Amino acid sequence: MSTKSIMIVGVGGQGTLLASRILGNLAIEKGYDVKVSEVHGMSQRGGSVVTYVKYGEKVHSPVICQGEADIIISFEELEALRWLPYLKKGGKLITNVQQIMPMPVIIGAAEYPRDILETLQKEEVDLVSVNALEIAESILNSKVTNVVLLGVLAKYLEFDKQDWVDAVLSTVPEKFREANEKAFLAGYEQ
Amino acid sequence: MSKRLMIGNEAVARGLYEAGVKVVSSYPGTPSTEITEFVARYNEVDAEWAANEKVAMEVAIGAAISGARSFCAMKHVGLNVAADPLFTVSYTGVNGGLVIGVADDPGMHSSQNEQDSRNYANAAKVTMLEPADSTECKEYAKLAYEISEQFDTPVLLRLTTRIAHSQSIVEECDRVDVPLKEYQKDVMKYVMMPGMAKKRRLVIEDRKDKLVEYAETSGINKMEINDTKIGIITAGAPYQYAKESFPEASYLKLGMLWPLPVDLIKEFASKVEKLYVLEELDPYIENHIKAMGIEVHGKDTFSKFGEFSNVSVREAISGKKDEVTYPDYNPPMRPPVMCPGCPHRGMFYVLSKLKLVVSGDIGCYTLGAAAPLSAMDTTICMGASISAAHGISKANPELSKKTVAVIGDSTFIHSGMTGLASTAYNKGTSTVIILDNSITGMTGHQQNPTTGKTLKGEPTVAVNLEKFAEAVGYSRIKVVDPFNVEECERVIKEEISVEEPSLIIARRPCVLLKGVKYDFDVNIQKDKCRNCKMCMKIGCPAISLVNGVPQINKTLCTNCGLCKNICKFDAITL
Numbered sequence: 141m142s143t144k145s146i147m148i149v150g151v152g153g154q155g156t157l158l159a160s161r162i163l164g165n166l167a168i169e170k171g172y173d174v175k176v177s178e179v180h181g182m183s184q185r186g187g188s189v190v191t192y193v194k195y196g197e198k199v200h201s202p203v204i205c206q207g208e209a210d211i212i213i214s215f216e217e218l219e220a221l222r223w224l225p226y227l228k229k230g231g232k233l234i235t236n237v238q239q240i241m242p243m244p245v246i247i248g249a250a251e252y253p254r255d256i257l258e259t260l261q262k263e264e265v266d267l268v269s270v271n272a273l274e275i276a277e278s279i280l281n282s283k284v285t286n287v288v289l290l291g292v293l294a295k296y297l298e299f300d301k302q303d304w305v306d307a308v309l310s311t312v313p314e315k316f317r318e319a320n321e322k323a324f325l326a327g328y329e330q
Numbered sequence: 331m332s333k334r335l336m337i338g339n340e341a342v343a344r345g346l347y348e349a350g351v352k353v354v355s356s357y358p359g360t361p362s363t364e365i366t367e368f369v370a371r372y373n374e375v376d377a378e379w380a381a382n383e384k385v386a387m388e389v390a391i392g393a394a395i396s397g398a399r400s401f402c403a404m405k406h407v408g409l410n411v412a413a414d415p416l417f418t419v420s421y422t423g424v425n426g427g428l429v430i431g432v433a434d435d436p437g438m439h440s441s442q443n444e445q446d447s448r449n450y451a452n453a454a455k456v457t458m459l460e461p462a463d464s465t466e467c468k469e470y471a472k473l474a475y476e477i478s479e480q481f482d483t484p485v486l487l488r489l490t491t492r493i494a495h496s497q498s499i500v501e502e503c504d505r506v507d508v509p510l511k512e513y514q515k516d517v518m519k520y521v522m523m524p525g526m527a528k529k530r531r532l533v534i535e536d537r538k539d540k541l542v543e544y545a546e547t548s549g550i551n552k553m554e555i556n557d558t559k560i561g562i563i564t565a566g567a568p569y570q571y572a573k574e575s576f577p578e579a580s581y582l583k584l585g586m587l588w589p590l591p592v593d594l595i596k597e598f599a600s601k602v603e604k605l606y607v608l609e610e611l612d613p614y615i616e617n618h619i620k621a622m623g624i625e626v627h628g629k630d631t632f633s634k635f636g637e638f639s640n641v642s643v644r645e646a647i648s649g650k651k652d653e654v655t656y657p658d659y660n661p662p663m664r665p666p667v668m669c670p671g672c673p674h675r676g677m678f679y680v681l682s683k684l685k686l687v688v689s690g691d692i693g694c695y696t697l698g699a700a701a702p703l704s705a706m707d708t709t710i711c712m713g714a715s716i717s718a719a720h721g722i723s724k725a726n727p728e729l730s731k732k733t734v735a736v737i738g739d740s741t742f743i744h745s746g747m748t749g750l751a752s753t754a755y756n757k758g759t760s761t762v763i764i765l766d767n768s769i770t771g772m773t774g775h776q777q778n779p780t781t782g783k784t785l786k787g788e789p790t791v792a793v794n795l796e797k798f799a800e801a802v803g804y805s806r807i808k809v810v811d812p813f814n815v816e817e818c819e820r821v822i823k824e825e826i827s828v829e830e831p832s833l834i835i836a837r838r839p840c841v842l843l844k845g846v847k848y849d850f851d852v853n854i855q856k857d858k859c860r861n862c863k864m865c866m867k868i869g870c871p872a873i874s875l876v877n878g879v880p881q882i883n884k885t886l887c888t889n890c891g892l893c894k895n896i897c898k899f900d901a902i903t904l
């Protein structure tokens with residue numbers, strides 16, 4: 141199998157790290173070579189963040205470059221637009237429909253692009269949009285948005301549903317297992 | 331033996347544990363921080379946060395001389411702070427093994443500069459290893475102790491952001507318990523006065539020769555001969571980028587970066603048609619190879635700065651640009667910002683309102699330099715705020731009247747204390763503001779000597795900042811709540827107007843700390859809001875204009891209530 145390249149993008153604090161760890165743990169469980177590249181430090185303070193997950197027979201580089209991602213999951217609309225150039229031609233783009241205003245927009249120095257979903261639709265991408273925040277809030281709170289989105293992603297990867305659930309349960313803290321399982325399944329059923 | 335995904339830093343920590351390391355002392359700094367956080371989880375390891383990197387390295391040196399395997403970690407700029415002990419511990423050598431972890435940040439993901447620690451290895455004549463994935467992080471950490479003890483040398487373990495923060499698979503082994511080595515007083519070895527140091531200087535040269543021999547023969551530098559049209563000499567993350575883009579090429583992968591092998595490089599160069607040296611940051615290996623009289627392509631082909639990638643390496647060697655798949659819509663930037671609820675925001679609102687010259691420092695509060703707060707004039711290095719403000723007051727009395735220094739609690743302990751003592755001693759008149767949020771925030775929440783807790787979470791003594799300032803000669807010391815913007819404004823105006831050194835401590839815990847919760851329900855009352863947009867001036871990510879009117883985003887809002895204190899029309903309620 142050739143290497144699968146998945147990017148998880150969003151805004152610092154949205155829980156992209158946990159999502160990448162769950163996926164990474166699942167891929168290793170299934171016997172793949174895996175590399176996950178994370179962001180720590182400065183950009184976690186509300187900046188644009190990206191983590192890369194790659195798995196296959198042998199993975200060398202931990203990073204994904206422009207035009208290399210098979211799938212991008214975005215936790216926020218503007219971030220979906222920002223990272224679009226990293227998607228392969230015809231690749232899958234899963235985006236949460238949440239909008240978080242960046243500081244240049246808040247202070248009026250820039251404008252939040254209009255109609256991002258329509259813009260993306262016009263490109264040659266396989267777009268899936270979902271209101272994961274709403275689903276998450278109906279289950280527990282915004283903190284499980286990441287696992288809802290992972291549930292959406294799960295439908296498009298080769299792993300079994302039960303293996304996913306096991307990976308979620310073994311990665312999240314014990315206290316939040318039940319809520320995260322529900323969040324995952326809700327995403328999966330989207 | 332279990333196999334797990336680990337970031338490079340966790341793998342280093344695992345290596346330290348397995349190598350029988352007893353003492354770890356570090357100062358946090360991205361991307362090195364997690365090594366020490368992970369190793370602290372092992373009961374067998376005594377791990378601590380030191381006040382700064384120099385202290386950390388000296389603790390590790392003491393532990394090594396007394397016979398234990400010891401370690402310290404820091405980011406690249408931390409090694410500047412610890413350079414003094416580094417250059418001399420190279421002379422004394424060790425007893426128990428001593429390894430120094432240093433993490434460079436090509437591309438400056440989270441740093442104020444981009445510097446190449448390999449130059450330190452060369453300058454201080456200290457062996458350096460560099461792993462290329464998490465497996466090697468663990469292996470090299472262990473190997474470093476063997477080298478340290480075999481050659482009587484400290485060993486630098488160099489990581490870069492991409493290695494430190496990428497997860498790959500690591501196999502766990504058991505810890506080997508290494509007994510304390512016997513300590514013997516040895517003045518000729520451990521007391522570096524000129525007479526002794528002159529003798530030790532010779533030992534270093536001899537040690538280097540032996541290490542070169544090791545670099546040639548031990549297998550840590552590996553030749554992979556495939557297609558010989560292209561040969562690439564590389565190490566660390568760039569090795570992975572090249573392997574992905576040119577799997578057929580031949581490689582000399584270096585695991586030891588100082589000293590570099592000579593014969594191995596010559597042999598590899600003779601086997602390939604076109605020789606490249608692929609390295610981020612400085613032409614460190616390249617200069618070495620060129621000094622050997624070998625023709626090689628390096629910085630004529632690859633960037634002199636920044637982080638590389640599979641594509642940048644492929645494009646540089648092939649000379650062809652990849653096709654773009656999608657247009658770049660130039661979306662607005664999303665820079666990092668102070669979190670909603672951040673206690674620094676109140677103080678920066680006041681600094682901004684008073685249009686002060688702010689001699690800044692490094693921490694979450696550096697984000698106050700960005701619009702709309704825009705309240706910082708300089709940021710150089712940790713601790714510089716206090717000393718530079720003193721410099722301003724000595725040089726420019728007019729500027730001095732509207733200048734303050736701002737510094738966080740961890741940064742104050744790191745290197746602000748010396749500046750404070752120096753200011754009072756030299757009859758300074760500057761005003762210093764310590765932003766005490768009870769934690770080392772920027773690097774992801776580490777305890778420090780002001781917080782009353784150790785790295786392992788045990789209660790301990792806490793530095794009393796007020797008493798410290800008093801002890802070094804300050805008599806004007808005020809404590810304020812940074813959310814009480816009226817009080818902050820009044821106190822700052824008072825303190826900058828007096829011809830005496832003064833200290834203001836703005837005290838409120840970081841909103842991300844456990845137990846910090848605001849039980850309000852902050853809302854904008856539509857009927858009272860006059861749309862004056864004052865609340866937009868604090869730059870809170872949770873307040874934005876919706877249809878031209880300020881609105882609170884309840885998903886992001888922490889209900890801290892700072893915006894209520896800004897509103898002139900009582901339109902914001904708790």
Ligand SMILES: Cc1ncc(C[n+]2csc(CCOP(=O)(O)OP(=O)(O)O)c2C)c(N)n1
Pocket residue numbers: 357358359360405407408411442692693694695712737738739740741742765767769770771772773
């Ligand atoms: C010499 C050096 N060591 C470490 C760092 C990494 N670093 C940046 S800010 C910071 C600490 C900030 O803590 P504090 O001063 O308490 O401010 P806060 O972030 O909590 O506001 C550290 C350790 C650095 N930039 N330079």
